[in-house]
Amino acid sequence: MKKKELEERVADIEGSIMCMECKDHLDSDDYLQLGYLNQELASAKKDLENGNYEL
Known part of the structure; x- marks a missing residue:
């Protein structure tokens, strides 16, 4: 997963919460x-x- 995708995932989860x-x-x-x-x-x-994403 790329950094932008991971950031979008975080935002989506926060919105759901x-x-x-x-x-x-x-x-x-x-x-x-x-x-x-x-x-x-x-x-x-x-x-x-931790930088666990694709560049």
């Missing part, structure tokens, strides 16, 4: 999805910080 957090009521599936998104976000940010 914000949308979920704006919901009035989260059910158990929402909490699971939110946890998954947070893990994906942490992984993508770590890849960006």
